Amino acid sequence: MNSMTYEKLQYFELKERVKDHCVSGLGKALLDQLQPSSLLNVVKIRLNETTEARNLLNAENHIPLKGISNVGNLIEKLEKGMILEPAELVAIADFLRGCRNIKKFMEDKEFFAPTLHTYALSMTEFRSIEEEIQFVIKGNMVVSEASKDLKRIRNQIGKTESKIEERLNKFLKSGANKEFIQEFFISKKDDRFTIPIKASYKNQVDGTIVEVSSKGATVFMEPAAVTKLNVELASLKTEESMEVYQLLATLSGTIYEQLKPIKVNIELISQYDMIFAKAKFSKSMDAIEPKINNHGYIRLKGCRHPLLPQNSVPLDFELGKDYRSLIITGPNAGGKTVVLKTIGILTLAIMSGFHIAGEEGTELAVFDHVFVDIGDNQSMENALSTFSSHMKNISEIMSASSNNTLLLFDEIGSGTEPNEGAALAIAILEEFYKMGCLTVATTHYGEIKRHSERHSDFINAAMQFNNETLEPMYKLLIGESGDSNALYIARKMNVSEKVLLKARRYIDNKDYDMDRVEAHKIKKTKIISTTKEDVYEFEVGDKVKVTELNGDAIVYKKRDAFNNIIVLFEDTFIEIHANRIELKLKASDLYPEGYDLDSLFVSYEERKLQHDLERGSKKALKKIASDIRKELKE
Structure with a gap:
């Protein structure tokens, strides 16, 4: 097999259709890597997996694969010695829970799917890791109850912040500070508690400028009365970060110690996702295992x-x-x-x-x-x-x-x-x-x-x-x-039966007609003027000059009782008096004996239809068929 085979046969498009039925990036990644196998035993196993999954889909309303995500990048981070963030640890816990659910689902499916049941036996449960992550992290945040030290530190942080707010509120209510204050509220800037002060009074307020407004009219100052408390608060925040880091590092280390069986779980879940995607695709087409x-x-x-x-x-x-x-x-x-x-x-x-x-x-x-x-x-x-x-x-x-x-x-x-x-x-x-x-x-x-x-x-x-x-x-x-069907279509287009019979003979054998005949020579004829003494009778197919239009035309219908002739001029039929046209070339000099003169007047639409038929246009074929049906009805 080569890339042209896959491209011309739309193999990649087929895999994309199957990928639409995957519930995670794990199965999609596996389908991206999938290639046809030339080994009979491998193909038998693959088809059997799809059949077993299809049997389960037919028997069950729900396959517990939803919610499982691709955690491969998180595993790579752990292998590099990195510590996972709370949201990433939650994703690991969700994945391990999904593994446990599919393992439990497959426990009693040995009758319907013996092979898929066997795969689940190789899957490891990590309920203790799930529960530990769930205990430490809620809402993608490390909770205070995760450790005694973290709870103590956060309690102290709460008390310190309350003291700061109390002193700042006292500052806001003081009449001596009223003219200095731009807005009467407490603002937190860079994790520090500040008061909005008018820029013109910044030197009259005892404290530290933390930030200046974009227009420069307001400065956010940390009053000296809370500086010591803010320093204490910053120290407590550092302790909190260290304790949270320690908890996340512990959880990450616990997972790292189980990387080998977790990787096995990832492979098995990827297989399940891909196999059930194949089964869903099979069900959508009402397909069979051949x-x-x-x-x-x-x-x-x-x-x-x-x-x-x-x-x-x-x-x-x-x-x-x-x-x-x-x-x-x-x-x-x-x-x-x-x-x-x-x-x-x-x-x-x-x-x-x-x-x-x-x-x-x-x-x-x-x-x-x-x-x-x-x-x-x-x-x-x-x-x-x-x-x-x-x-x-x-x-x-x-x-x-x-x-x-x-x-x-x-x-x-x-x-x-x-x-x-x-x-x-x-x-x-x-x-x-x-x-x-x-x-x-x-x-x-x-x-x-x-x-x-x-x-x-x-x-x-x-x-x-x-x-x-x-x-x-x-x-x-x-x-x-x-x-x-070239001959059949040619007959419908009124090609001479004599020509069609000869074409059929040439198809059956190559005995071509080699008889030589004298070529018809087209004679150059001067324009013949018509007079009352020598009136020329125009014939169908004659090439004439239409004097008032300053162009050439072909005679379509001969002179009528009123001395009018119909000519074909630039794809348009025009009735014109015989005295207004001049003969340029006679039809007998232009065309060989027996020539089908009617073909000269085939319309543009008819010529286009014939061209479309020659290139196999479905639209043209349908039009011919419709015309034939109309003729039969008439």
């Missing part, structure tokens, strides 16, 4: 792409039993590429332990490698064309593939001269076949289709197409050959 093998057999029954809407057309598919290479043909926008991506993403999904949306009887293989060549890999940086980039990718795939490799090729051999492209594609497919690879490829080349019809270990498949509505059905029909 059968798996390591001998390259794939059988999809009613399977859907996990990133497409649930009402998308399910896929039935089989490969690796009676044939090892499958060639899909059919029209553009018919769903061939979606088939490739569905096969690929479902394979990566089961190798990652994800359930898939499908029916019972579905079976997928575990591969050593899954390689894709899908879409335009043109590289401006390396100056590679689309074809060159495809060949470079295929070359790298060929050097890395083994006999247990799944290959998905979209429009193999395209982007170059068709004969060479088809021949090269067949040679590439044969080489991968001889290497023992399992290959699914899409193509428009008839040569590849015919090769797969002749090879006993190759098989064709076609995307179903509704010939009545001209709409793709997005259904794969294995054993049938499809085409681009």
